[in-house]
Amino acid sequence: MKRLVALSLLLLPSPLAAQTAGPEALWNSFLAPPDDARPMVRWWWFGPAVTTHEIDREIRAMKAGGFGGFEVQPVYPLSPDSATLRNLPYLSDDFIAALRHAAQTGRAEGMRVDVTGGSGWPFGGPHIPVDQAAANVRLVRVSLAAGVGELTRPALGPGESLLSAMIGPEGVSAKADRPLAPLDVREDRVAVAPADQPREALFFIAGRTGQQVKRAAIGAEGYVLDHIDPAAVANHLRTVGDRLLEAFAGGPPPDAVFSDSLEAYGSSWTGDLPAEFRRRRGYDLIAHLPALFLDTPESAAVRYDWAETLSELVDARYLAPIDAWARSKGTRFRAQVYGFPPPTLSSNALVALPEGEGADWRSFTSTRWATSGAHLYDKPVVSSEVWTWLRSPSWAATPLDMKVEADRHFLQGVTQLVGHGWPYSPPEAGEPGWAFYAAAALNEHNPWFGVMPDVTRYLQRASFLLRQGEAANSVAIYLPIEDAFAAMRPEAASVNEAMHRRVRDALIAQVLDNGYGFDFVDAGALASRGIRHKALVLPSMERIDPAAYAAIARWVKAGGRVIAIEGLPSNAGGLRDDAGRARVQAVSRRLARSKGVVIVKEGALGPALRAAISPEVRTAAPAPALGFLHRRLADGDVYFVVNTGNVPLRTSARFAGDRGNGSWWDALHGTRRAAGRGDIAVDLAPYESRFLLFGGPARQPAAPSIAPLSAAARDWTLSIAGRPEQPLPKFGSWTADPALRHFSGTAVYRARLDLDPGDAGKCLALDFGAPAPAGAVSNQARPFAAIEAPIRDAAIVSVNGKPIGSVWAPPYRIDLSGLRVGRNAIEVAVSNTALNRLAGRARTDYRLLSARFGERFTAQDQDKIVAQPSGLLRAPTLVETGAGDCR
Known part of the structure; x- marks a missing residue:
C-alpha cells in the first residue's frame, strides 16, 4: 500500500511508560491517581439553549461527581424558544460567548475541555455547498424494449455529473459474456440503433449522497461534507474550526478537537478521483466503472484499487490535514478513525488521540481497532466512547451497568473513557430534565448520583494503571483489509464494517479462551513497524500487501510463528500489480515449507496456538467469562482480571510473568492482598474485577474468609x-x-x-x-x-x-x-x-418542537419506561x- 512511506514518517520511539520509582510509589499513585486519568463526559448542549449560570452549575456538578473533563457537543433543540429559554444559533456570537464561558469555568475548576469540531455528526453544515457535499458514484439502469431506438438520459442534480454510459443485453450482470458498448450521451435524448432483443443502458453518475448532518443544532443544518475533497475540508476548518477556537482566544486552546466516526454513508467518490486513481494506480478508472457494480472477472482487482485510493485520500485529505491544523493551533486531534469512506487500522497513526467504540470484547470492535492502532504506534492514551446505548432508554442505567460496560472497554486496552453522556438541562426542564435520545443520562439529576464519585474513582484508578508499562499481548490477528477492499462496493465503502464478517467471533474466542491477549494488525503497521507479538494469526484470506507479507517472512525467519487459517494468501490485489502477485506467491511457497508456519482449520486454532507459544493465562478449567488484559512494567507484570458473567467465577490460573509475589489490587475499594504464586486462586463475584501485579513485595494479608x-x-x-x-x-x-x-x-x-x-x-x-x-x-x-x-x-x-x-x-x-x-x-x-418518576407521567410531547424545527430525533425505547x-x-x-x- 502506498500509504506506508507516509506513515513511517510519523512514527515515534516506543517509550516504556512503566513505573521506575518502585511498587510502593505505584501503589500510592493507584490509590490517588492523577486527574488526567479521570473519565470525561460528552456534554450535550441541546439547541443550544444554554446560560452562563447553568453552565457553571453543571461544570461544578461534573467535578463533584469525579469527572475530569467534558467535550462540548451542540446538538438538536429540545424546546422551542420561550420567554425564559432561547436557542443560540450555532457559531453565533452568543454561542461563542457561551463556549468561551464554559472553557474559562472548566479551566478554573481544573477540568479538561474538549470541543467537537462541528455540531452533530459527521462534519458538515450550511457552509458546505452542494459541490462540496459527500459524494458517491451510482449506477442508473434504463430499460430499452426490443425495436426501440431512443432513450432519455437520467436527470442530474446540482453538483452531479455523468461519468460514462454503456449499453448491453437486458438484465446485464456481472457475469455477462457479451461486452458493453459505449453510448454517446451528449444530449438529453440518446439515439441508439434498434435491436431485436430488449436491452439495458447503464449510466454511471458522480453524484451526491444528500446526507444531512445528524442531530444538528440550530444553525448547523446542512450537507455532510465530502471527506476526501480538500476544498470541503479546508472550508470546514476555516468556517467552523477556526470560529470555534475564537472561544479560546486569550487563554489555553481546547485540550482536543473531536471528530466522531465517519458515518458518511454511501460516500464513494470525489471530483478528482479519476485523476488521483490514474496517478496512483496507473490506469483509467472510468473505463472500468462496470467492475465496481457488476461481478466481472476483473471486479475484485478494480474494486481493490478503487477502495485503496479512497482510503489513501481519506488519510491524506481528512485525517492528516485536521491533525496538522490542530497541532498548529496548539491542540490535539481526537478522532474515531473508521467508517465511510474507509480509513484503515494504520490510519490511527495520523491522529494524536485515537478513539473507539463498542463493548463486545469477544468480537471485532472499533474499540479494539483503536487500541490496537495505539499499541502499534506507541500512543499510551487511547479513548473510547462508552455507555452509548447503556440500558436504553435514558435514565435506566445504574452504577453497576456503567462498570459492566467500562470493564469491557478496559479489557480491549482503553485507557481513557469518554462517557455518553451528560445532558445539559435547564431548570425549566424540571426533573429529571433533558436527556439525549439514546445513551445513558449520567448527570446529577440521577437519584443515585451520590455514589458517582466512587464510580468515577474506580474508573480513574483502572485508567491510570492501564496506562503503565506497555501492552503485552502475545498474539496479533491480521485484518484482511485487502480482501475487504476487493469485495467493497460503492454503497458500503467501509473497512471496519466488513471486518465483522472476515474476523469471526469463533476465531477471536479461540484466542481468548486459550489464554492469549491480542491486537489487530494490518499491512501498514507490519510493513513499517514489524511484528512485536509472539504469534501471528492469518484469517482465511486471498490477498495481502506484498510489503507486509515480506515483513512477515523476515519475522518468521527470525523465529516468529504464524498460524494460517485454511491456507496462505495467493494474490496482491490490484489489477496492474502482477509483480506484487508474483511476490506474494513466492513468499507463500517459502512460508509453506517453514517450520514456523502451520495451516489449520479455524476450529483448530486454539491447539495450534498452544503448540506454538505459551499462554499468558492458563486456567484450571475453561472460563469464557474470565476476561484479562496483560501489560508489562519495567519491573514486573500487571493483569486486569474481570468476571464478565452474572454468576460467581471460581477457578485457579497460572499467569505469565509470575515471580512468586503476586498481589491483588482492588480498584473499587482501594485495597490489596497477597495472591500467592503458581496456581493462583481466582474468586470473583459477578462482574467483579481486580488487578493482579507481579514484581512487588508480598506483605499483604491473605484472602478473607466470610x-x-x-x-x-x-x-x-x-x-x-x-x-x-x-x-x-x-x-x-x-x-x-x-x-x-x-x-x-x-x-x-x-x-x-x-x-x-x-x-x-x-x-x-x-x-x-x-x-x-x-x-x-x-x-x-x-x-x-x-x-x-x-x-x-x-x-x-x-x-x-x-x-x-x-x-x-x-x-x-x-x-x-x-x-x-x-x-x-x-x-x-x-x-x-429516575425511571420510576418517568413511568408515572405521560411521555413528552414533541409536536410543537418538531413543528418549529423539524423532526431531528426519535426518543428510543419509550415503551421500556416502567417502574x-x-x-x-x-x-x-x-x-x-x-x-x-x-x-
Missing part, C-alpha cells in the same frame, strides 16, 4: 419521600406501596448495632446478600448487569453519623471495622433510578471477613 456473626443490626426503620420515620416490618421494594410506585429518590434505612467487647478488633462487614442471575448475560454489544441485585440501585452507608463508603456493585458488602464497643448507629441511604424495584430488597447481615482484611 463467616456470619450472631450479632446483627436490628430495629430497622425507614424514612422516605417526606414521610416520618417508621419501623420497617420487612425488607423489599418500596414500589410495593402504591403510593411509592413512582417515587424516584432516596430512602434512608436506619438500625442499631450493639458490638460486644469480644468482637472488638475483628474485621466486620455489613453484607447485603449475593445477587442472583437474571436471565442470560446481556448482548455483548450493549451490556448491562443481568442480575437481581439486593440493593436497587446504590447505597451510601454511614456509621455513627459518619459516611464510610458506598455499595453499588458485587460483592454487596462494606467494611465496618470502625465500629465501637456498645451501641452503634447504622444508616443506609438507598437511591434508585423498577427499588430500595433494600433483603435484610443485611453482619459478617466477619477474616483476620487482616480490615480496610
Whole structure:
C-alpha cells in the first residue's frame, strides 16, 4: 500500500511508560491517581439553549461527581424558544460567548475541555455547498424494449455529473459474456440503433449522497461534507474550526478537537478521483466503472484499487490535514478513525488521540481497532466512547451497568473513557430534565448520583494503571483489509464494517479462551513497524500487501510463528500489480515449507496456538467469562482480571510473568492482598474485577474468609419521600406501596448495632446478600448487569453519623471495622433510578418542537419506561471477613 512511506514518517520511539520509582510509589499513585486519568463526559448542549449560570452549575456538578473533563457537543433543540429559554444559533456570537464561558469555568475548576469540531455528526453544515457535499458514484439502469431506438438520459442534480454510459443485453450482470458498448450521451435524448432483443443502458453518475448532518443544532443544518475533497475540508476548518477556537482566544486552546466516526454513508467518490486513481494506480478508472457494480472477472482487482485510493485520500485529505491544523493551533486531534469512506487500522497513526467504540470484547470492535492502532504506534492514551446505548432508554442505567460496560472497554486496552453522556438541562426542564435520545443520562439529576464519585474513582484508578508499562499481548490477528477492499462496493465503502464478517467471533474466542491477549494488525503497521507479538494469526484470506507479507517472512525467519487459517494468501490485489502477485506467491511457497508456519482449520486454532507459544493465562478449567488484559512494567507484570458473567467465577490460573509475589489490587475499594504464586486462586463475584501485579513485595494479608456473626443490626426503620420515620416490618421494594410506585429518590434505612467487647478488633462487614442471575448475560454489544441485585440501585452507608463508603456493585458488602464497643448507629441511604418518576407521567410531547424545527430525533425505547424495584430488597447481615482484611 502506498500509504506506508507516509506513515513511517510519523512514527515515534516506543517509550516504556512503566513505573521506575518502585511498587510502593505505584501503589500510592493507584490509590490517588492523577486527574488526567479521570473519565470525561460528552456534554450535550441541546439547541443550544444554554446560560452562563447553568453552565457553571453543571461544570461544578461534573467535578463533584469525579469527572475530569467534558467535550462540548451542540446538538438538536429540545424546546422551542420561550420567554425564559432561547436557542443560540450555532457559531453565533452568543454561542461563542457561551463556549468561551464554559472553557474559562472548566479551566478554573481544573477540568479538561474538549470541543467537537462541528455540531452533530459527521462534519458538515450550511457552509458546505452542494459541490462540496459527500459524494458517491451510482449506477442508473434504463430499460430499452426490443425495436426501440431512443432513450432519455437520467436527470442530474446540482453538483452531479455523468461519468460514462454503456449499453448491453437486458438484465446485464456481472457475469455477462457479451461486452458493453459505449453510448454517446451528449444530449438529453440518446439515439441508439434498434435491436431485436430488449436491452439495458447503464449510466454511471458522480453524484451526491444528500446526507444531512445528524442531530444538528440550530444553525448547523446542512450537507455532510465530502471527506476526501480538500476544498470541503479546508472550508470546514476555516468556517467552523477556526470560529470555534475564537472561544479560546486569550487563554489555553481546547485540550482536543473531536471528530466522531465517519458515518458518511454511501460516500464513494470525489471530483478528482479519476485523476488521483490514474496517478496512483496507473490506469483509467472510468473505463472500468462496470467492475465496481457488476461481478466481472476483473471486479475484485478494480474494486481493490478503487477502495485503496479512497482510503489513501481519506488519510491524506481528512485525517492528516485536521491533525496538522490542530497541532498548529496548539491542540490535539481526537478522532474515531473508521467508517465511510474507509480509513484503515494504520490510519490511527495520523491522529494524536485515537478513539473507539463498542463493548463486545469477544468480537471485532472499533474499540479494539483503536487500541490496537495505539499499541502499534506507541500512543499510551487511547479513548473510547462508552455507555452509548447503556440500558436504553435514558435514565435506566445504574452504577453497576456503567462498570459492566467500562470493564469491557478496559479489557480491549482503553485507557481513557469518554462517557455518553451528560445532558445539559435547564431548570425549566424540571426533573429529571433533558436527556439525549439514546445513551445513558449520567448527570446529577440521577437519584443515585451520590455514589458517582466512587464510580468515577474506580474508573480513574483502572485508567491510570492501564496506562503503565506497555501492552503485552502475545498474539496479533491480521485484518484482511485487502480482501475487504476487493469485495467493497460503492454503497458500503467501509473497512471496519466488513471486518465483522472476515474476523469471526469463533476465531477471536479461540484466542481468548486459550489464554492469549491480542491486537489487530494490518499491512501498514507490519510493513513499517514489524511484528512485536509472539504469534501471528492469518484469517482465511486471498490477498495481502506484498510489503507486509515480506515483513512477515523476515519475522518468521527470525523465529516468529504464524498460524494460517485454511491456507496462505495467493494474490496482491490490484489489477496492474502482477509483480506484487508474483511476490506474494513466492513468499507463500517459502512460508509453506517453514517450520514456523502451520495451516489449520479455524476450529483448530486454539491447539495450534498452544503448540506454538505459551499462554499468558492458563486456567484450571475453561472460563469464557474470565476476561484479562496483560501489560508489562519495567519491573514486573500487571493483569486486569474481570468476571464478565452474572454468576460467581471460581477457578485457579497460572499467569505469565509470575515471580512468586503476586498481589491483588482492588480498584473499587482501594485495597490489596497477597495472591500467592503458581496456581493462583481466582474468586470473583459477578462482574467483579481486580488487578493482579507481579514484581512487588508480598506483605499483604491473605484472602478473607466470610463467616456470619450472631450479632446483627436490628430495629430497622425507614424514612422516605417526606414521610416520618417508621419501623420497617420487612425488607423489599418500596414500589410495593402504591403510593411509592413512582417515587424516584432516596430512602434512608436506619438500625442499631450493639458490638460486644469480644468482637472488638475483628474485621466486620455489613453484607447485603449475593445477587442472583437474571436471565442470560446481556448482548455483548450493549451490556448491562443481568442480575437481581439486593440493593436497587446504590447505597451510601454511614456509621455513627459518619459516611464510610458506598455499595453499588458485587460483592454487596462494606467494611465496618470502625465500629465501637456498645451501641452503634447504622444508616443506609438507598437511591434508585429516575425511571420510576418517568413511568408515572405521560411521555413528552414533541409536536410543537418538531413543528418549529423539524423532526431531528426519535426518543428510543419509550415503551421500556416502567417502574423498577427499588430500595433494600433483603435484610443485611453482619459478617466477619477474616483476620487482616480490615480496610
